[in-house]
Amino acid sequence: MRNTNGGNPLVHIDGLATEIEGREILKDLTLSVFPGEIHAIMGPNGSGKSTFAKVLAGHPSYEVTKGGITFSGIDVLDLSPEERAREGIFMGFQYPVEIPGVTNSSFLRLAFNTAQSARGEDELDPIEFDDYLQDKLKMLEISSDFLDRSVNGGFSGGEKKRNEILQMAVLEPKLAILDETDSGLDIDALRVVSQGVNKLANNDNAIILITHYQRLLNYIKPDFVHVMHEGNIVKTGNEKLAQELEEKGYDWILDET
Amino acid sequence: MHKEFFQGLSNDNTLEFSQTEWLKLIREEANQRVIDLPVPSAKDEQWRFTDLKKIYQKQFRSAGKHTLNYKDVEKSILLESGYQLVFVDGLFSKQFSRLPEPNSGVFLGGLQSALVNHPEEIQATLISTNNEKNNFFASLNTSYLRDVAVLHLAPDTSLEKPIHLLNISTGENTCVNPRVFFKIGAGSSVKVLEEYVSIGGKESLTNIVSDIYLGQSAKFSHYRVQREDVSSFNIAHSSVDLQKNSNYQFCTISTGASISRQDVEVVQSGEGTTCGFEGLAFLQGRQVCDLHSKIIHGKPQGTSKQVYKTIIGDRAKAVFNGQIFVSSEGHLSSAAQSNKNLLLTKNGRVDTKPQLEIYADDVKCAHGATVGQLNDDEMFYLQTRGIPKDVARKILIYGFAAEVIENLGLESLIVSLRNEILKLTGSPVSL
Numbered sequence: 230m231r232n233t234n235g236g237n238p239l240v241h242i243d244g245l246a247t248e249i250e251g252r253e254i255l256k257d258l259t260l261s262v263f264p265g266e267i268h269a270i271m272g273p274n275g276s277g278k279s280t281f282a283k284v285l286a287g288h289p290s291y292e293v294t295k296g297g298i299t300f301s302g303i304d305v306l307d308l309s310p311e312e313r314a315r316e317g318i319f320m321g322f323q324y325p326v327e328i329p330g331v332t333n334s335s336f337l338r339l340a341f342n343t344a345q346s347a348r349g350e351d352e353l354d355p356i357e358f359d360d361y362l363q364d365k366l367k368m369l370e371i372s373s374d375f376l377d378r379s380v381n382g383g384f385s386g387g388e389k390k391r392n393e394i395l396q397m398a399v400l401e402p403k404l405a406i407l408d409e410t411d412s413g414l415d416i417d418a419l420r421v422v423s424q425g426v427n428k429l430a431n432n433d434n435a436i437i438l439i440t441h442y443q444r445l446l447n448y449i450k451p452d453f454v455h456v457m458h459e460g461n462i463v464k465t466g467n468e469k470l471a472q473e474l475e476e477k478g479y480d481w482i483l484d485e486t
Numbered sequence: 487m488h489k490e491f492f493q494g495l496s497n498d499n500t501l502e503f504s505q506t507e508w509l510k511l512i513r514e515e516a517n518q519r520v521i522d523l524p525v526p527s528a529k530d531e532q533w534r535f536t537d538l539k540k541i542y543q544k545q546f547r548s549a550g551k552h553t554l555n556y557k558d559v560e561k562s563i564l565l566e567s568g569y570q571l572v573f574v575d576g577l578f579s580k581q582f583s584r585l586p587e588p589n590s591g592v593f594l595g596g597l598q599s600a601l602v603n604h605p606e607e608i609q610a611t612l613i614s615t616n617n618e619k620n621n622f623f624a625s626l627n628t629s630y631l632r633d634v635a636v637l638h639l640a641p642d643t644s645l646e647k648p649i650h651l652l653n654i655s656t657g658e659n660t661c662v663n664p665r666v667f668f669k670i671g672a673g674s675s676v677k678v679l680e681e682y683v684s685i686g687g688k689e690s691l692t693n694i695v696s697d698i699y700l701g702q703s704a705k706f707s708h709y710r711v712q713r714e715d716v717s718s719f720n721i722a723h724s725s726v727d728l729q730k731n732s733n734y735q736f737c738t739i740s741t742g743a744s745i746s747r748q749d750v751e752v753v754q755s756g757e758g759t760t761c762g763f764e765g766l767a768f769l770q771g772r773q774v775c776d777l778h779s780k781i782i783h784g785k786p787q788g789t790s791k792q793v794y795k796t797i798i799g800d801r802a803k804a805v806f807n808g809q810i811f812v813s814s815e816g817h818l819s820s821a822a823q824s825n826k827n828l829l830l831t832k833n834g835r836v837d838t839k840p841q842l843e844i845y846a847d848d849v850k851c852a853h854g855a856t857v858g859q860l861n862d863d864e865m866f867y868l869q870t871r872g873i874p875k876d877v878a879r880k881i882l883i884y885g886f887a888a889e890v891i892e893n894l895g896l897e898s899l900i901v902s903l904r905n906e907i908l909k910l911t912g913s914p915v916s917l
């Protein structure tokens with residue numbers, strides 16, 4: 230059984246409101262996530278799920294107009310995305326970006342070594358890093374050919390998503406926000422990626438899964454399921470809520486609120 | 487007048503070929519044109535965006551005979567090259583060159599031995615360009631010609647390993663006039679890296695004229711890399727003639743020189759020819775880099791594909807003029823042109839202009855130009871992986887260049903350009 234509710238929250242989001250280009254997207258959003266927990270966030274298209282993920286990761290285009298984010302007890306609003314990453318926040322992108330000219334292995338190593346030196350630990354050379362990667366590649370059933378290709382360059386949708394989880398596996402964050410990592414995965418890939426995420430989850434870290442499909446939650450068991458609507462969490466429940474949503478859609482909740 | 491800049495140049499009459507009658511004659515004629523023709527100025531449509539005042543204000547002199555140590559040259563050697571033709575300040579250097587055996591079907595060398603081995607072709611080329619190019623800088627080149635880099639490939643001769651033509655500038659305030667003549671025989675194939683570097687050279691003018699001829703079904707991959715000292719000036723005119731079914735793949739990379747200008751004219755004079763034209767310029771400080779390309783689809787079923795990219799930092803300026811001319815005989819031609827510019831600062835400048843003239847039916851022609859900045863979402867992606875903003879920036883700058891560089895097909899050139907660009911961006915990372 231996973232430890233839920235021990236001590237202080239890993240991340241506490243308090244009455245958060247954000248704007249982009251003068252438009253308010255998140256409105257008074259409050260959420261606490263404790264070490265060892267898995268939260269799922271569902272909600273209609275355009276309800277603000279990706280915005281929430283990007284704001285947690287520190288996207289500079291979104292302006293926080295109200296509220297705050299405390300992570301491991303520190304206020305992260307003034308931290309840059311790279312500083313937040315080094316504190317242990319990781320975001321898996323709904324649409325991972327292609328970066329030409331850098332091989333996936335150099336990129337992973339650069340990210341890993343940057344984190345290592347931030348932790349005051351030794352950097353790995355390419356050969357050591359290659360060893361470190363092997364287990365993670367196996368776990369996610371990623372062929373090592375992918376390491377020699379440029380980051381996400383010409384990867385299929387599903388391959389990009391796998392690559393996101395590979396990055397998570399390499400960086401071992403304290404908080405991972407996975408934005409629709411399951412979208413675009415075939416049935417086998419969904420199983421492999423989910424097993425990977427389950428292996429990475431432990432009592433000290435936490436995961437926020439953003440998804441449209443209850444199916445993912447058959448593989449990764451959430452402690453909480455939240456429904457987001459118009460930039461706020463309008464309902465919180467457990468796994469059963471996801472099943473209910475699968476059957477009935479969102480209307481009944483939106484009517485309720 | 488603006489003509490003081492070359493008044494200090496002198497003709498070296500000790501060169502062995504100086505007494506060759508026809509050469510003497512064309513040089514005299516060229517010299518007359520240099521006197522008669524006006525120098526290019528912003529008033530000329532072809533020079534509107536590139537001001538040569540900085541050149542005209544100088545007083546160049548002729549280069550002497552400079553000796554270099556192997557150690558100086560070593561770092562510029564292309565590891566995978568089969569043969570190597572080195573010119574120091576425009577003069578053939580036997581010492582640093584590695585040439586093919588005589589009568590092997592491959593002739594590579596300077597003017598003196600070319601006059602012995604291929605006299606008619608040399609004469610024909612120098613005379614015809616000279617007549618065609620009623621052009622100030624091309625005439626200046628002929629007028630002060632010291633040597634010619636010649637590659638002559640007999641028909642059906644294919645070279646696996648690339649040839650490296652290395653031009654080294656060593657002088658300060660010198661004007662060097664390199665001349666290049668490549669003739670690739672029918673059915674032959676070869677790769678050539680034509681490179682311009684400074685080893686000690688500063689504030690010098692390199693003024694190049696090249697003539698390139700591809701016989702029927704020949705295949706030529708031609709890489710031109712200009713990485714001269716940033717205080718130098720580099721002006722180049724090349725004309726390329728493509729016979730039936732030949733395939734010319736050109737890639738031009740510029741990182742050096744204060745002002746660089748290239749005019750490249752490719753004439754598809756036979757049916758079914760292919761021309762790939764790629765380029766990359768990386769500009770900083772107040773560098774100006776101007777590429778004028780002209781592709782003439784003169785016969786049916788020719789294709790051309792151009793991808794030209796520039797990265798502009800500080801107060802630098804990139805100019806691109808891409809002319810595509812499809813003559814009335816050029817039906818079923820296909821031409822594509824893309825010019826992408828990455829502006830790193832507010833003070834950088836880009837002037838880009840496609841110029842299409844189409845006089846045939848059934849022609850496919852596409853062109854596009856973009857000027858953009860680094861993409862915020864790409865930056866954010868890298869930053870969320872803990873990569874600092876300045877490093878992320880360098881990665882993305884290199885990523886923009888990568889499309890051209892990683893395609894080069896010469897591994898050690900890819901590595902050296904990658905390192906050079908990362909160094910220019912001040913990057914501590916190796917990718």
Ligand SMILES: Nc1ncnc2c1ncn2[C@@H]1O[C@H](COP(=O)(O)OP(=O)(O)OP(=O)(O)O)[C@@H](O)[C@H]1O
Pocket residue numbers: 249250252254272273274275276277278279280281323
């Ligand atoms: N850069 C932007 N400029 C203007 N509006 C934006 C911007 N980014 C997001 N929005 C708007 O914010 C709202 C929330 O978008 P967001 O991407 O967070 O939704 P989502 O819940 O992730 O949707 P989906 O399920 O389709 O992924 C949308 O209406 C979107 O159009």
Ligand SMILES: [Mg+2]
Pocket residue numbers: 278279280323408
């Ligand atoms: Mg989304």
